Amino acid sequence: xxxxxxxxxxxxxxxxxxxxxxxxxxxxxxxxxxxxxxxxxxxxxxxxxxxxxxxxxxxxxxxxxxxxxxxxxxxxxxxxxxxxxxxxxxxxxxxxxxx
Numbered sequence: 001x002x003x004x005x006x007x008x009x010x011x012x013x014x015x016x017x018x019x020x021x022x023x024x025x026x027x028x029x030x031x032x033x034x035x036x037x038x039x040x041x042x043x044x045x046x047x048x049x050x051x052x053x054x055x056x057x058x059x060x061x062x063x064x065x066x067x068x069x070x071x072x073x074x075x076x077x078x079x080x081x082x083x084x085x086x087x088x089x090x091x092x093x094x095x096x097x098x099x
Contacts, residue, residue, distance in 0.1 A: 015061040028058055036079060045086035052079040 032055035039047030
């Protein structure tokens with residue numbers, strides 16, 4: 001698979017084989033969106049981190065396509081911005097608690 005050609009075409013072929021031959025594209029997409037919504041409701045930075053790792057293979061695959069599809073990277077960027085804000089708010093809140 002990866003020894004046929006060099007460069008980006010190999011990675012695209014590799015991700016395509018992984019995501020579509022064993023039908024992982026849509027389950028990972030729906031699982032990530034579900035965890036994302038749940039993590040925003042619960043304001044959990046750990047669930048946002050899990051959601052961004054789950055969607056990462058799909059986003060990497062979509063970056064090889066033309067303009068509209070390669071904007072899927074923005075989904076991960078939005079998740080990471082929310083993750084950082086939730087993390088900082090959780091650390092700020094824990095520092096103010098008196099035990």
